[in-house]
Amino acid sequence: MGNTGFSLALMMAVLLLHFVALFSTKTTTNISTDQSALLTMKAHIISDPQKMLKTNWSIATSFCNWVGVTCGSRHQKVIALNLSSMFLIGTVPPQIGNLSFLTSLDLTNNSFHGSLPIQLTNLHRLKLINLVLNNFYGEIPSWFDSFPKLQYLSLSANNFVGQIPSDMFERLPRLQVLYLDGNKLSGKIPLGLFKCKELEYISLAFNSSEGILPKEIGNLTMLELLFLQENQIEGAIPQQISNLTIEISLFIL
DSSP states (O other): OHHHHHHHHHHHHHHHHHHHHHHHHHHHHHHHHHHHHHHHHHHTEEEOTTOHHHHHOOTTSOGGGSTTEEEOSSSSOEEEEEOTTSOOEEOOOGGGGGOTTOOEEEOOSSEEEEOOOGGGGGOTTOOEEEOOSSEEEEEOOGGGGGOTTOOEEEOOSSEEEEEOOGGGGTTOTTOOEEEOOSSEEEEEOOGGGGGOTTOOEEEOOSSEEEEOOOGGGGGOTTOOEEEOOSSEEOSOOOGGGGGOOSOOEEEOO
């Protein structure tokens, strides 16, 4: 009986040590994945005039302490990346899609260029995407519908072209702010946009959109501001706009 009890205790101890080792390995792998993604981002920066990343993003310190990086309080996972107004020049690498806990991506006022990597679709927790004042180009990808929690999307002042894909709004039920002004977008205002019932602010100004303002605008009962100036929108303002109980500042020039 004594030998049996000893053997059982020994077996439990071995299993516990195995579990601890397995958990530690998994944790280390997760941490290194985020660190690796950030270091890859750093490697894709070809100009860092303020030397913010060059001097601060070092493996000598925890990446959670790096400038522009915010980690969650309960785990060492990146939840926000804010590189705004650092005057960086570079591209966004596919590995940024490995920051699986990211909720906020802000690259405002830099000179990032190229197209957006499709690997961003892995970031299902994103609530904010702010890419204003950069040099991204190409068509706006329809895979923006991969962010069901997205509340704020600003792609203003870039070089996006073509029509706004209607289906990108099909699965953005929480979208509140949409800024696409200052690009080279064309075509009609997509009807899919008016399925985003929580929209409060929309700016499509300074593009080449055409056609009429659809009557479905009346579906956006939370809308406060709508900017459409410097487009080719024509026709009368639809009477359905009277469905909107909140005061709207509407500019169509």
